[in-house]
Amino acid sequence: MLINKEEKFLNAALTEMFRLVGRKYSPKATSKPDWYxxxxxxxxxxxxxxxxLAELIRRELRRxxxxxxxxAAWFVMNYGWKVKDxxxxxxxxxxxxxxxxxxxxxxxxxxxGEK
Numbered sequence: 001m002l003i004n005k006e007e008k009f010l011n012a013a014l015t016e017m018f019r020l021v022g023r024k025y026s027p028k029a030t031s032k033p034d035w036y037x038x039x040x041x042x043x044x045x046x047x048x049x050x051x052x053l054a055e056l057i058r059r060e061l062r063r064x065x066x067x068x069x070x071x072a073a074w075f076v077m078n079y080g081w082k083v084k085d086x087x088x089x090x091x092x093x094x095x096x097x098x099x100x101x102x103x104x105x106x107x108x109x110x111x112x113g114e115k
Contacts, residue, residue, distance in 0.1 A: 009060045013053055013075065020045055021081060040082045050076045 011025075018025035021039040029035060041049075054072035057063050063071065 005060065009056065012056060012060070016052060017049060017079075017081070020049055036079045037082060040084045041080075042084050046076060046080055046083060049080070 014030065015025045018029065018039075021041055023029070023039060032038075050069075050072045053075060054065075054068045057068035057071050058065060061068075
């Protein structure tokens with residue numbers, strides 16, 4: 001049986017994600033609609049997983065660094081476990097907002113202030 005690149009990637013990502021919370025991955029474990037709400041991890045574990053996942057995306061799916069980071073963030077946002085320490089997660093949000101503001105300043109504006 002030949003497994004395509006995306007299936008191989010998804011299997012590796014979910015196996016690592018389950019391993020981080022002390023569970024064993026099987027396709028049956030993800031059959032319920034809310035499977036990703038069944039476990040929790042810390043924001044530090046989530047960030048480490050996102051870095052690991054971005055590197056996997058770069059290596060296996062051959063994406064550039066920026067795109068890999070973005071795809072890893074989307075994956076974690078959609079399918080990551082619940083975060084135990086919400087306060088620590090909220091403290092990292094302002095730093096991310098600062099990055100977005102800096103990027104927004106690069107967009108030229110006309111004399112009226114419109115983009």
